[in-house]
Amino acid sequence: MSDLVIRRLLVDMQQPIARHWCAGDAFRSAFFNALSMSFPVGEQFFIDSVKNGLKAMPESEQEPYKKEVQGFVGQEATHRRLHSLYNEHLTQLGYVNSWEPRIKKNLGMMAQANVRHWLAVTAANEHFTAILAEWLLRNPEILGTQDERLATLWLWHSAEESEHRSTAFNMYRALNGNEAWRLKWFRRVSAVFLLDVLRQTAANLHKDGALFRLSTWQSGFSFLFGQQGLVRQTYKPWKQYFKSDFHPAQQDDELSRQWLSDNSLKFTPVGA
Ligand SMILES: [Fe+2]
Numbered sequence: 001m002s003d004l005v006i007r008r009l010l011v012d013m014q015q016p017i018a019r020h021w022c023a024g025d026a027f028r029s030a031f032f033n034a035l036s037m038s039f040p041v042g043e044q045f046f047i048d049s050v051k052n053g054l055k056a057m058p059e060s061e062q063e064p065y066k067k068e069v070q071g072f073v074g075q076e077a078t079h080r081r082l083h084s085l086y087n088e089h090l091t092q093l094g095y096v097n098s099w100e101p102r103i104k105k106n107l108g109m110m111a112q113a114n115v116r117h118w119l120a121v122t123a124a125n126e127h128f129t130a131i132l133a134e135w136l137l138r139n140p141e142i143l144g145t146q147d148e149r150l151a152t153l154w155l156w157h158s159a160e161e162s163e164h165r166s167t168a169f170n171m172y173r174a175l176n177g178n179e180a181w182r183l184k185w186f187r188r189v190s191a192v193f194l195l196d197v198l199r200q201t202a203a204n205l206h207k208d209g210a211l212f213r214l215s216t217w218q219s220g221f222s223f224l225f226g227q228q229g230l231v232r233q234t235y236k237p238w239k240q241y242f243k244s245d246f247h248p249a250q251q252d253d254e255l256s257r258q259w260l261s262d263n264s265l266k267f268t269p270v271g272a
């Protein structure tokens, strides 16, 4: 079990967001904006999953998980709140979030499912966010220098995703979630996530009038497949999830710890 600190990030989310805030790059801005659009509803589901997972445990076994669940819920609730403010600016800019209703529909179909399924979906998503987070912390220059506030928001979120990467996984195991469903949900989540993030990125680019520009896709290609590319650098850690002895703690969290210690003036711990 780990102690998860809840932090209040000292950024001003009232200030509007520039259309191409991410290094002036249409593709990268559209991609990160797409991810942000998925967070408020997705992270609420993760919160509900771990809370329900805790309730499903026999009372005598809950104690070691209580504090970690509290920290997890606090971190994800803070992410949701800031990304909701972020997304309001995106709405002002005319972007339409069509990913959120799709997530709601998919999650609606899970309403009656056993909490182990919720935790398996959450653990799968948390692996995704943890490997994305590590990639971003390793390549922070991708975020550019035009909006320091948003760069800080993304790196802080990444650092905390790395911190709590094991919570849902541990609870799935504690509730005797089986291996077959763990992998089945990971395959499904991977396919749906990749399709949806690309769909929303394309929709954002379409709104910008940049969808059919060659320069957009040249940038997109290097963003995904270049030396520092997202796909190139995350494929191996993504595959690790299929190993029978996989545990999220095997993933190195040095970059997360380093960022949090180097940037301690950018946040205040809550309830410390
Ligand atoms: Fe989060």
Ligand SMILES: [Fe+2]
Binding pocket: 046, 076, 126, 129, 161, 164
């Ligand atoms: Fe998370």
